[in-house]
Amino acid sequence: MASAPNDNLFDEFLSHRGHETAVVGWQQNYNKLQCPECMGLHDTGATECSVCGWSPQTA
Template identity: 65%
Template sequence: MASAPSPNDDLFDEFLTSRGHDTEAARWEESYNKLQCPDCGGLHEGDAAECSVCGWRPETVR
């Protein structure tokens, strides 16, 4: 997959959004002063790059 956005990305995102899909990059949720995995709810320190419970990683922004 290319790292640079293409002109079709916006059109594809609009298509997915109109059908109920989330097109935003997945990110950590915050709980108190910890990062919380959006998949399993595991809590991690603020410098975590991967969930040690389920292996989830935040998506990079295009």
């Protein structure tokens, strides 16, 4: 069974073909962090969404 490709390799593949790639992070909503996946609101110290489990990628 093949393993999943490296995300950086996939981003490079897309960028060479004219697609934009960007690191997705928390969105700001007043004094809260908002999850870009489910739009759940969290305190500013959150490291993972308690609603859907999303967490920002660390570079």
